[in-house]
Amino acid sequence: MTATSPAETSPTAASENPAILDVRGLWKVFGPRAADVPGSPLAELSRAELKERTGCVAAVRDASFSVRRGEVFVVMGLSGSGKSTLVRCLTRLVEPTAGEIVLDGTDIRRAADKQLRDLRRHRFAMVFQHFGLLPHRRVLDNIAYGLEIQGVKKAPRYSRATEMLDLVGLTGYADSYPDQLSGGMQQRVGLARALAGDPEVLFFDEPFSALDPLIRRDMQNEVIRLHREVGKTMVFITHDLGEALRLGDRILVMRDGALVQTGTPDEVVGAPADDYVREFVRDVSRSHVLTLRWIMRPPEAGDALDGPELGPDVVIKEAVPTVLRADRPVRVVADGELLGVVGAAEVLEVIAE
Incomplete structure (x- = not known):
């Protein structure tokens, strides 16, 4: 089994902390006429091509993210x-x-x-x-x-x-x-x-x-x-x-x-x-980093659903003792909702990788 993205069960953006730092379209170009690069066709060139054509080096290219x-x-x-x-x-x-750096409402630039x-x-x-x-x-x-x-x-x-x-x-x-x-x-x-x-x-x-x-x-x-x-x-x-x-x-x-x-x-x-x-x-x-979200599966007919309970963000390594000791699937539960189950097979496959 290959772990796949657990996007559907991840916390929603609405529950996350608000951004204190917003970075939008940030560029840092070193070299002659550096300001001509952002927003121009030159911005589409690779770093090597840009250096060869203009003598400029784009150290940061159109970076946008929030903290x-x-x-x-x-x-x-x-x-x-x-x-x-x-x-x-x-x-x-x-x-x-070029670009914006906004710290809690203040544009640092x-x-x-x-x-x-x-x-x-x-x-x-x-x-x-x-x-x-x-x-x-x-x-x-x-x-x-x-x-x-x-x-x-x-x-x-x-x-x-x-x-x-x-x-x-x-x-x-x-x-x-x-x-x-x-x-x-x-x-x-x-x-x-x-x-x-x-x-x-x-x-x-x-x-x-x-x-x-x-x-x-x-x-x-x-x-x-x-x-x-x-x-x-x-x-x-x-x-x-x-x-x-x-x-x-x-x-x-x-x-x-x-x-x-x-x-x-x-x-x-x-x-x-x-x-x-x-x-x-x-x-x-992977067992030291991935959580149960990545390996849980939907309950199947015949699964006993009265086994131990763990949260979806428990790291697989930490869940191993509970999963291997249980004689039935471990229930993955968040806010009282059953998200899936994890058994020995799912855990051992990740460890074997």
Whole structure:
């Protein structure tokens, strides 16, 4: 059995959180007369053809997507796919060539310099791959730095910085200097500094790619914990599929500056949009990502319908003990409605793949 899209039983858009960030028709073209490319026949050329004909490189091509309030939205792609340029366009660290970026009603592209500075200080923050800590300042001073730039008085900014220090698990390191910390601890300082200003949206540009695997996993766990505790909207850039699947509520896959697919982790793994995405997810253990929605079937004549009950969003791996112990099909139920059933055959087929 091949898993197919469970669109008919997925939550409706009406039940989802509203968008806090809307990106519409975003382009970033580097090169001579870059503004001539969007909306012209040149926009239809491949990246290589555009470069050969005009000398321009389209790093981001006609990107449109929304980020929901409170979600972790992951942008994933190989090196050169345009993901880092995209996130820099969202904060206007790189000026987009065309398109709209609307943050909760505010068009970031139309913001004048003063308004843009205010947006960066109060409404969004960025965590970079390279920590950007001030080496001559203590950890607590580094965390408080953004609040200092905002003009917050000393007592409240250090009180807030101490709260963030504790939140990211660095209690006791307030008086340390960056060079006295490990890479993972330095990244926690950068995260605390970003959180200190209480931004609406946190942007992460491959923040853990320079860390060794064990520390990287610890930092992924830290992001998951912090998101659970503070509920911030996060836009996370990575080239690592495992990281994307662990962190993302939804994943956007990019290739050559264009958007290839946007979906939940199980949608990306279970229904790849094309061969590029299919190759990306080829080695993923489907039982660790797909949910019961993907393998449930309609009840058949003779099925006993008094077996154990599980929700449709339970990951297959987590459902295995219940399914294999049951002597009758497991009922997949949401809001009191029977959506389908799952038996040992359905589970074992996915595991065997």
